Amino acid sequence: GAVVSQHPSRVICKSGTSVKIECRSLDFQATTMFWYRQFPKKSLMLMATSNEGSKATYEQGVEKDKFLINHASLTLSTLTVTSAHPEDSSFYICSASGTSATYEQYFGPGTRLTVT
């Protein structure tokens, strides 16, 4: 089956610094990648949708200057949390969708970000 990886699996950073999270589709070409944020005991909140080679589409209320998304290739998307603050601490999950007729999304294992 389709495999999506995320790196790192967990990261701790200091307030004011930036952190980059990578999302890779390992065995298929991901034309679309999605970034979600999940708060404890809550559902997934879609942050943005990115298509390879074009700018990401952000959901309402998500600051695009704070959460920079790059989808430079069909197998890699990155989320950079700039000038991180403790309230950015969360579980970030990416997913990837290829050219399947069912438009199925394949999810990465998630990245736990803690900002101190």
Add this chain to the structure above:
Amino acid sequence: AQSVTQLGSHVSVSEGALVLLRCNYSSSVPPYLFWYVQYPNQGLQLLLKYTTGATLVKGINGFEAEFKKSETSFHLTKPSAHMSDAAEYFCAVSERETSGSRLTFGEGTQLTVNP
């Protein structure tokens, strides 16, 4: 616009008992429907999906779900719960004709399995 409602944020069953997790959806076009499972500190794993065709869908780990258009439901069932089924379950819908692969998730149901 699409939406998903999962009735019951917590469901508790005894080991060996029937598991029933409820999901109702709203969609303006024929939907694709999904059930995902999430274990602590992990991503989502697809249990099963309905796209077209047979309305009773069988998935992994003995789970199945039935698409009922008249009831706008896609409830998840398993005849006999196992301790390893304890996890968070999410129902999701996509409107492929209008939004491609964009998913809308329900709030999730935490399943507890008691020995």
